[in-house]
Structure formats: structure tokens, C-alpha cells
Amino acid sequence: MTSRRTLDVRxxxxxxxxxxxxxxxxxxxxxxxxxxxxEGPHRGRGEAAGAYYLNDDIETMTAAIERVRGAIETGADRAGLQQLLPPCGGRNALDCALWELEAQQRGRPVWQLADLPEPRPLRTTITIGADEPRVMADAATALADATTLxxxxxxxxALDASRVAAVRAARPDCWIGVDANQGYAAEALPALFATLERHGVALLEQPLARGDEAGLDGVKRAIPVAADESALSLAEIDGLVxxxxxxxxxxxxxxxxxEGIAIARRARALGLGVMVGNMMGSSLSMAPSFLLGQLCSVVDLDGPTFLARDREPGVCYRDGNIHCPAEIWGFPRSCA
Structure with a gap:
């Protein structure tokens, strides 16, 4: 007798x-x-925080999941889910839950099912929020174990230039990237790049607002630029080249x-670098992204470091790396 599938949302x-x-x-x-x-003795879990700049909040995500509850509980798989919902946090939670459910049912970890490399610890950035330069420098000094900021x-x-200079002076040993979160205008880019180059910054993330990407055309730069808000889904990847x-x-x-795996593979085929980031979730959010991070040259999976409390068990941060124990997500019980 086939077990009935149920969906719980909280x-x-x-x-x-x-x-x-x-x-x-x-x-x-x-x-x-x-x-x-x-489904029977097996279960899969997924966590989503949504993207604030898309107004994909708790109510929106929950409503999206409830719209497809019937399809999920009657057996929709990951391929079907791709058709049921557009890219959004709700689909993320369901997709990750379906991956883990399949791992439990087939007795194989998600990384094998997805044809990903066997997970290994990854060097991850640790993010320092925007603040006064001295405060950011002190935070960088306190993160003595971090190798990537x-x-x-x-x-x-002017304030951003002081921030970068202060952190670089405090941590001359670190790889440093910066994220402008769409905060700059195109005419300010030459001065920004000059500042970043002077202080040995290795990556600039999303300097211009989504929709203003043409402002990058013709700007001389020696620092790579990463798209975040300008690259929401697989459909937008070709346009980044x-x-x-x-x-x-x-x-x-x-x-x-x-879809994250599909984006990584398409981006690499186009000659683009690949980075994995997060929306500040718990370790349950980091675990699937950690698997995707095995394909990436830059990893930014520091969300749990900002939390007053995380889940248990949780990811571990040691020697500048993130370690994700099998017990967290994505492994059959015999492996976890």
C-alpha cells in the first residue's frame, strides 16, 4: 500500500x-x-527566507506553498515543481524538501543524486555590516579566524572609501570583497574601482541597481564584478555575459x-565565475547551498554567524571554512 504524502508548513x-x-x-x-x-517513514525538509528586495516575505512564500499543496501531496516531483511555481522562496523550501525526501527514500545523499562533488569544507566569506569605519575595522580584527571578508x-x-581602508589596514592578510547592494550610480564607478584597487579588494558585488546594468558598459576595471540582484534565475544568466x-x-x-545547480553549470559554460550566497537563514538553509558551493569559486555562507541562536546540529565555522555535518540535511539516516 502506498503511503500518503503530507506537507507541513511552519x-x-x-x-x-x-x-x-x-x-x-x-x-x-x-x-x-x-x-x-x-511519505511513510521518510521526510524531507527545506527552509526559505525569501528575498526582501522582491517583497518575497513570509506571507508571500506561505501563500505560494499553499497554492500547490494539493499537487505536492499527490506526488509532484522536483521537475513538476519547476512548472508549478516560478522562482521564489516558497519553491526553494519545497524543492529542498523534495531533494531530502528523495535521499531518504533512495538511501543516497543529495550530492550523489545531483551528481555533485563529494562535500568538503569550503572557505567562506564572513560579512561585516555597514557601519562606521572604526567599528568595521574592529569587527574585522575580532574575526581572527576568518581568512575571507x-x-x-x-x-x-567617501564613507565607503574610509570603510575599505580601515578594514584593509586592520586585516592586511585577508581576501576582501565588497557588496554595494545596488547603492551606486554609474558615474561613481570609476572612483569606486580606483578605491577598491588601491586597497586590494578582490570582488565587487552588485554596484548598480537592477535595470541599470548598462552603466557597466565601457567602465575600465581590474576587479571582477558579480551580479546578485541582476541575476535572479536561470533565464537571466546569458544576459550577464x-x-x-x-x-x-x-x-x-x-x-x-x-535551479541553482542549473545556473552554476550554465554560468560556467558561458565562462562566468560562480558564487553561492545566502539570505541569512539558519543552518538548514546553508546545507543545500553548501552542496552547491562545491561548484563555486567564491562561497558566502555565513548566515548563521549573525543569529543569536542557530539550529542544532548546525554548521561549523573553523579556520576560515564552513563545515556542514551530514546530520543537518540531505543524507539518508544511515549516513547521518
Whole structure:
């Protein structure tokens, strides 16, 4: 007799240890939707925080999941899900839950099912929120174990230059990338690139607003530029060539690990670099992205480091790397 499939959806909240500031926003918590799909003795889980700049909040994600509840509970698979929902946080939660459910049912870990490399620890960036230069420098010094830092900028040119200079002086040993979160205008880019080059910054993420990508045309630069808000889904990847050097893949904006893997493989085929990022979820969000990170040259999976509390078991940060134990997600019980 075939077991009936059920879908459970719940909202969980994870307060931050302290407020986190980026261009135009200050965050104090991450609210997530958790989808759990059970079938007989097996279950799969997925977590989504959504993308704030797409207004993909808890209510929107929950509504999206409820719209397809009937299809999920009557057996829709990952391929079917791709047709049922567009890229969004709700689809991410369901997609990841279906991946883990399949791993439980087939007795094989998700990385094998997805034809990904066997997971190994990955060097990850640790993000420093936008603040006064001295405060950011002190934060960088306190992150003595980190080897890779990402600084949030706000589009305030003089202040951003001071922020970068202060952190570089505090941590001359670190790889540093910066994320402007769409905060700059095209005419400010030459001065920005000059500042970043002077301080040995290795990557600039999303300097211009989505829709203003043409502002990158003809700008001389020695630093690679990554697309984040300008690259939401697989359909937009081909259009990055010639303007961006790298794509930042986040499962919440592209709608899950299934599309995230497709984006990574397409980007690499086009000669673009591949980065994996996160929307500040718990370790349950990091685990699928950690598998995707095995295909990436830049990894930004530091979300749990901002939380006042994380899930248990949780990912581990050690020697500048993220380690993701099998017990967290994506392995059959015999392996976890």
C-alpha cells in the first residue's frame, strides 16, 4: 500500500545577535518558512527566507506553498515543481524538501543524486555590516579566524572609501570583497574601482541597481564584478555575459537547489565565475547551498554567524571554512 504524502508548513524566527545594516535596510531577525514533506517513514525538509528586495516575505512564500499543496501531496516531483511555481522562496523550501525526501527514500545523499562533488569544507566569506569605519575595522580584527571578508557598502563614496581602508589596514592578510547592494550610480564607478584597487579588494558585488546594468558598459576595471540582484534565475544568466564576471546564486531568489545547480553549470559554460550566497537563514538553509558551493569559486555562507541562536546540529565555522555535518540535511539516516 502506498503511503500518503503530507506537507507541513511552519514559520520560525531567528533573532540576530545585533542589528545588521546594508544599503537602505537594517535587519534585526530572519523569519523563515520551513516546509516538511513526509511519505511513510521518510521526510524531507527545506527552509526559505525569501528575498526582501522582491517583497518575497513570509506571507508571500506561505501563500505560494499553499497554492500547490494539493499537487505536492499527490506526488509532484522536483521537475513538476519547476512548472508549478516560478522562482521564489516558497519553491526553494519545497524543492529542498523534495531533494531530502528523495535521499531518504533512495538511501543516497543529495550530492550523489545531483551528481555533485563529494562535500568538503569550503572557505567562506564572513560579512561585516555597514557601519562606521572604526567599528568595521574592529569587527574585522575580532574575526581572527576568518581568512575571507565581505564588506557591506552603502553608496556613500567617501564613507565607503574610509570603510575599505580601515578594514584593509586592520586585516592586511585577508581576501576582501565588497557588496554595494545596488547603492551606486554609474558615474561613481570609476572612483569606486580606483578605491577598491588601491586597497586590494578582490570582488565587487552588485554596484548598480537592477535595470541599470548598462552603466557597466565601457567602465575600465581590474576587479571582477558579480551580479546578485541582476541575476535572479536561470533565464537571466546569458544576459550577464560582457557586463558581469560572476553570478551570485542564492537559492531563495532562484527557487531552489534544482535551479541553482542549473545556473552554476550554465554560468560556467558561458565562462562566468560562480558564487553561492545566502539570505541569512539558519543552518538548514546553508546545507543545500553548501552542496552547491562545491561548484563555486567564491562561497558566502555565513548566515548563521549573525543569529543569536542557530539550529542544532548546525554548521561549523573553523579556520576560515564552513563545515556542514551530514546530520543537518540531505543524507539518508544511515549516513547521518
Amino acid at each position: 514559520v520560525e524566527r531567528f533573532p540576530y545577535a545585533k542589528p545588521f545594516r546594508i544599503t537602505g535596510h537594517v535587519f534585526t531577525e530572519t523569519a523563515v518558512v520551513v516546509a516538511e514533506i513526509a 565581505k564588506l557591506k557598502l552603502t553608496g556613500e563614496a 560582457g557586463r558581469f564576471d560572476m553570478v551570485n546564486i542564492k537559492l531563495d531568489k532562484c527557487g531552489g537547489l534544482t
